[in-house]
Amino acid sequence: MLRRSFSFFNKKISTKYGEKCCRYNQNGQPMPKEKVKAIMETVKPFMQGWKLNEEHTQLIRLFYTRNYLMAVQFIKDVAKIDALSTRNCPSFHLTKGELLRLEVYSPPINGLSQVDFDLAMRINQMNFEAVSYTHLTLPTIYSV
Numbered sequence: 001m002l003r004r005s006f007s008f009f010n011k012k013i014s015t016k017y018g019e020k021c022c023r024y025n026q027n028g029q030p031m032p033k034e035k036v037k038a039i040m041e042t043v044k045p046f047m048q049g050w051k052l053n054e055e056h057t058q059l060i061r062l063f064y065t066r067n068y069l070m071a072v073q074f075i076k077d078v079a080k081i082d083a084l085s086t087r088n089c090p091s092f093h094l095t096k097g098e099l100l101r102l103e104v105y106s107p108p109i110n111g112l113s114q115v116d117f118d119l120a121m122r123i124n125q126m127n128f129e130a131v132s133y134t135h136l137t138l139p140t141i142y143s144v
Contacts, residue, residue, distance in 0.1 A: 030057060030111020039117055046121045057112060058105040059120050063128075068097035078102065078123055086119045 031039075033056045040047060050059045065071040075092050082088060093101040104120050106113045 026109060026113055028109060030106070030109045031113055036112055039114075043117060043121065046124060047117070048124060050120050050124075057110065058103050059112065059116055060104075061102045061120070061123075063100040063102065065098050065100060068094075071098065071100050074100060077126065081122050081126075082119060085122055086115045088115050088119055090119065 036052065036056045040052065047059075050061050052058070053060055063071075063074065065074060071094050075094075078090060078092075082090060088104070088106060091103040091105075093103070095101070102123070104116045104123075105111060106116055
């Protein structure tokens with residue numbers, strides 16, 4: 001017997017227990033705040049430079065690039081890493097051509113999943129100095 005999931009108003013429901021299907025294995029829900037804090041503490045050495053937003057629903061990191069073209073190249077490099085691994089589409093915000101804000105979260109669940117932490121750790125493996133990216137802890141001349 002073949003079992004299939006079905007859609008109801010664009011919400012996929014699995015035949016098992018009537019729960020939502022979710023590629024993040026979180027039943028369509030974002031990761032709870034306590035679990036996010038625990039994971040951040042566990043993977044802290046691999047998450048250098050990443051911060052959580054106030055609601056604990058996004059991972060945020062700021063970069064300074066020497067010029068606009070370097071920022072665009074950095075965005076392309078991150079997009080390539082994402083396309084080859086997590087396919088989670090991070091958000092990029094470029095201010096004044098040199099300050100880049102990178103936000104990682106899972107839009108379908110409107111919060112964080114394990115996939116987001118994986119992508120952040122993959123981004124941290126990039127060689128930032130070789131391509132003129134500098135991590136910023138607190139931008140003082142820009143309002144973010």
